[in-house]
Amino acid sequence: DAKTTQPPSMDCAEGRAANLPCNHSTISGNEYVYWYRQIHSQGPQYIIHGLKNNETNEMASLIITEDRKSSTLILPHATLRDTAVYYCIVLSYGQNFVFGPGTRLSVLP
Amino acid sequence: DTGVSQNPRHKITKRGQNVTFRCDPISEHNRLYWYRQTLGQGPEFLTYFQNEAQLEKSRLLSDRFSAERPKGSFSTLEIQRTEQGDSAMYLCASSLSTGREKLFFGSGTQLSVL
Numbered sequence: 001d002a003k004t005t006q007p008p009s010m011d012c013a014e015g016r017a018a019n020l021p022c023n024h025s026t027i028s029g030n031e032y033v034y035w036y037r038q039i040h041s042q043g044p045q046y047i048i049h050g051l052k053n054n055e056t057n058e059m060a061s062l063i064i065t066e067d068r069k070s071s072t073l074i075l076p077h078a079t080l081r082d083t084a085v086y087y088c089i090v091l092s093y094g095q096n097f098v099f100g101p102g103t104r105l106s107v108l109p
Numbered sequence: 110d111t112g113v114s115q116n117p118r119h120k121i122t123k124r125g126q127n128v129t130f131r132c133d134p135i136s137e138h139n140r141l142y143w144y145r146q147t148l149g150q151g152p153e154f155l156t157y158f159q160n161e162a163q164l165e166k167s168r169l170l171s172d173r174f175s176a177e178r179p180k181g182s183f184s185t186l187e188i189q190r191t192e193q194g195d196s197a198m199y200l201c202a203s204s205l206s207t208g209r210e211k212l213f214f215g216s217g218t219q220l221s222v223l
Binding site: 034036041042043044045046049085087096097098099100101102 | 113142144149150151152153154157165200201202211212213214215216217
């Protein structure tokens, strides 16, 4: 079973920041938070991952709360191509990725 | 970067027939995974290989499903005596074997069982 809880859907205006929340209240100290997204008719695509520090790459930023019980994926300037299902996954070392239903983000023109 | 390649992209079959899908991972990746995805759900883990060894299979994986990865390169997933409930997207992914490496997914094979 997925160890995370995400809203089923969200809307965001094009050009604005998209903030996607994820709750993982049972996360253990050695478990990482991963984010993937899946654009229609494609396989999931890795976005970013982190342990406890905030992370940023060319695609997004990941903000993890100090207690690590929740996180937020930030797409700073959403475009129509960011419309996708976003998956938040908590991963233990040696375990396989378990995907929940994710959040369906719709970027609106 | 050739990415993960899956063939065919679409497969339509009649109930009771056998089908086989192929996955070609990224060449330097020694781990290969199969997932299944139905409409509105996230991908569901089926099995994975490290090199040619099949190290884990989901308890949900029926005996009608079999996967191979000869020589640790490409992999095949066969479904025997297909059922309508097997209709789904079958996704393949590959990774390095450091334990936390990110997965690279193919575009999947969409199976429709009539």
